[in-house]
Amino acid sequence: MPPRTNTTNSPGLPGREYEAKNLLVLEGLEAVRKRPAMYIGSTDTRGLMHCLWEIIDNAVDEALAGSGRTIDVSLDADGSIFVGDQGRGIPVDTEPRTGLSGVEVVYTKLHAGGKFGTGNYNATGGLHGVGASVVNALSSRLDVEVDRNGATWAMSFRRGTPGVFDGEGPDAPFTTAHGLRKVGKVAKGVTGTRVRYWPDRQIFLKDAQLSVDQLVDRARQTSFLVPGLELRVTDARGEEPVTELFRHEGGISEFADFLASDPPVTDIVRIQGTESFVETVPMLDEDGAMTPTDVERQLDIDIAVRWGTGYDTVERSFVNIVATPKGGTHVQGFERGLLRAFVGGLEGTRLLKSGEEITKDDVLEGLTTVVTVRLPEPQFEGQTKEVLGTPPVTRLVAGVVERELGRFLGSTKANERPQARLVMEKVVNASRTRVAARVHKENQRRKNALESSTLPPKLKDCRSGSVDHSELFIVEGDSALGTANLARNSEFQALLPIRGKILNVQKASVGDMLKNAECASIIQVVGAGSGKTFDIDAARYGKVIFMADADSDGAHIRCLLATLFFRYMRPMVEAGRVFSAVPPLHRFELINPKKGTPKFVYTYSDPEYQRKLAELTKKGQAFKEPQRYKGLGEMDADQLAGTTMDPRGRMLRRLTVDDAMIAEQTFEMLMGNEVGPRREFIIEGAYQLDDERIDA
Template sequence: VRVHQKGNVHYQRYQRGVPEKPVEIIDSSEKTGTVVRFKPDAEIFEALDFSFDILSTRLRELAFLNKGIRIMITDTRMPTEKKHDFLFKGGVAEFVQYLNRTKTAIHNPPIYFEAERDEVIMEIALEYNDGYNENMFSFVNNINTREGGTHLVGFKSALTRTLNDFAKKSKFSKKMDENLTGDDVREGLTAVVSVKVPNPQFEGQTKGKLGNSEVKGIVESQVNESLNSFFEQNPKVVEAIVEKSLMASKARQAARRAREMTRRKSFLESTGLPGKLADCSERDPSKTEIYIVEGDSAGGSAKQGRNREFQAILALWGKMLNVEKARLDKVLSNDKLQPIISALGASAGVEFNPEKLRYHKIIIMADADVDGSHIRTLLLTFMYRYMTAAIEQGYVYIAMPPLYKMWAGKDIRYAFTDAERDATMAEMRQIHQNINIQRYKGLGEMNPDQLWETTMNPETRSLMRIQMQDAVEAEEIFSCLMGEHVAPRRQFIEENALMVENLDV
């Protein structure tokens, strides 16, 4: 550790947290600041490899949350040096614009305010876009509170009450059948709520939730005051937000009617739906799994090859809805998604309850080609938007069917990548002269026994668990790749094209 202070450089070296010798002055300096160099201990840390992308994402986040502070990251491990330089003078307002850059804002710039009350420092920014998803990120002392907390509750309460008050005074008041709900006023909202709290108390399983009860009232009072002041001075902005919220209210009421219709006519009793559920006999969710299979042929093979005791099969076909471009009422009434919602048994959207899931392994099984990748992406988008907790709690998986089958007589082997194929072929050539090879174009080409052995047997299969390490980055990627705007998608492809390992053209 080197500390530049009072004209000198103070130095001290530590080994496992213990100083090797007292602090010493090693040089003179006119700078101020601290330089820390460290090397991870292999006996303490399991993984010693640092991810440049993960670190960059976190440092970018810190630069947004601390406006005016410059943060640089350089990776010198590769022949070509990688470097990012982050400096955001706009703070969380610029953060919101960054998050919304793949969307169309209905007002610009973002609503922004900062204040201090009772030793709580608040910096808040919000901006509405023409989409249907709510994207809110909250922080306490630069820590991402993924589970929210009292600061977020205070913000939401003030926003809902303030917009209801303005709606009742607006030209749209006659269109209000009922009060706007929190979900109504947060449709299409991107917001960042950052607070600095002297003695934060964190709760929740991962300590990602602020528990200080006094913070709710402080934030709520400040947000109410600041929003009222802003809306009084910007009537056109509040009119646009209220109009969007009223449209969301109408859609919510339509979605409620769709849910009631679905409940009256349950999926398991209906006959005209495109996907049919072949359920398992086990009823303990922790022991069961459901394969969501694309295609009638593959669905038939999966039903024959599965273990009926704990494996359920839901076959789907036809064009899947891109939920990134659809409201909740359209999602709930969609004939491709209804079977999934009903089969999983935990509803969707704000009503989604992971405790009601009928299966604790939700496995998406699609062909290993472009069409299969598209189906997987659409299903993952749906689950990210409307069943987020299922991903967060580790219930969502991707099946990994093999790409190749190689055989010589009774010696049959499978490969999941081109590299694995080459290695397996080289190994088999040492034993056999004539080797047959088949590239699977789809799951339907496998018979039930092959599908079981390669893709469904817990003893031999490979599954990829879907994880969400960073909510901000996940939001950015889904909005970019599945949203309306082409330019950000093209930029993403250009920047990541050389990283593609499996290309099917």
């Protein structure tokens, strides 16, 4: 046996030496710059916007504390971001433990601030004491001015280090220095904080950009949540500054009304209550040790609910005005109390038949709600504050919702009783529709070859059993079906013809949709159910492709199909599995083309046609009179395959949903019951239409 060799100190081998001197100790803001995603979630646009939310939330916290009713936010042309408020101003006196000014402590020390149960804030969105300091650490320059004690105090930082800039912008010469500078005087009683910072492009990705749309949505949302607060948002990055002002006095009732897109079944119902609970938290005792201490907390609950004639649920939740898009214990409590209230409310009626029962989904159908709670030091899951984790909140919110909503459902008041009856009938109907859809779904699973007779006879199915590689073409008309059937690859491409224009499901009920032969066939062939019971894992095809003529009727058919999929099979759209085929509009047949040049050249738009026409003319290439396709039926099988169906040469447009709320509003405007917004959209588009583009 060869002797063992000790390679502990062998040079050139990685990981051979591991001593205390190899340990890296990150102090202060170094840790933030080393691992920024731990604090802001990511370094893309989402992280860039999160930094802005941290500064805005600090200003909003001042408004919640009763100081200042105006907040200014500006995205400036030099790449900087400005946030100003009229709050109490960051303390400028010396913090005794560090010997630093309050401003320097707030912007350079992690886990430092006035929101750790000191009594300065009753309810706040800033809890961990890392918001301002993290933004400072991730900024190439940050300037802060504070109006307080009759003076204006200023301080600047470069990547978290305090000092003085000799000039404008983040690239100006910089000298390290501590301490505040007194730069002016203000009237007695004038207070406020102004912050301007430049995000550090060493940290954030190159394509990370500030989104003015997200900023406007956040400002509007905050103005609803803090009645009377005025927010001014300015985008000065273009040729002309654009300013939007938001102020709402109606609170979350007005917010819920703004979010709702369908006709109402009930008025806005407010559910309010105040509860208390005891929470055990570690606190420093006189000896500096952490001791578990029972602390009594107060929980303020304020919820606005409203049911409409639609079927989708719009739910927004907030903790101390901080959005919790992923919910948490307050949302769990709300939904639990909601279900209990309806179960109790239906007990005294004859609406539910024997054996029927309602579920949470039945109650949530058509509901628009804004759920807000306020409490000191809530427990969020992570610095990004997307999920509330305080356990007692579930029980307390559920109790308040069950009590207050139960009072509404059992009300005998003349204006409430009919609404309560209507919403209970809606919930019962939703339950029955859900049961019917489940039965319908059970009959829609993909069948094997022996069971394929249960599928619509007009379906031309494919032979492949692989879902990932299979494609379903929904074809306009039986005439195009014949050509498409010859053009397809039957191994993995299936065809389903539809007759004309399908039902506009944005206006129709679920029952009407299921009764419609074309809609029912599409849902049956996709094989994954519909609505809230849709199971994308059961879908029979990897891609669904709309193939209609390239004219106005074809565009309308594609819009109707998109509405069906968005409303009842949305996971397919969200997964990027729904497409629109792009057939060509024109064909050039070349005369004596050069070697290597195809005989037929296709163009897919009028501008492309004009460019190709000019290109061929300039090259002296002779061609026959270009052909203008009016529909799919004018192409033969080879042409349709090569241009529209064969994956090697076709073009597809993927249907995507970047913002579900905006998409919902767009579909409602284009296809819903309200005629006014659609008329305005058409009239506005008519003025923008170029008469020369009309193919007449």
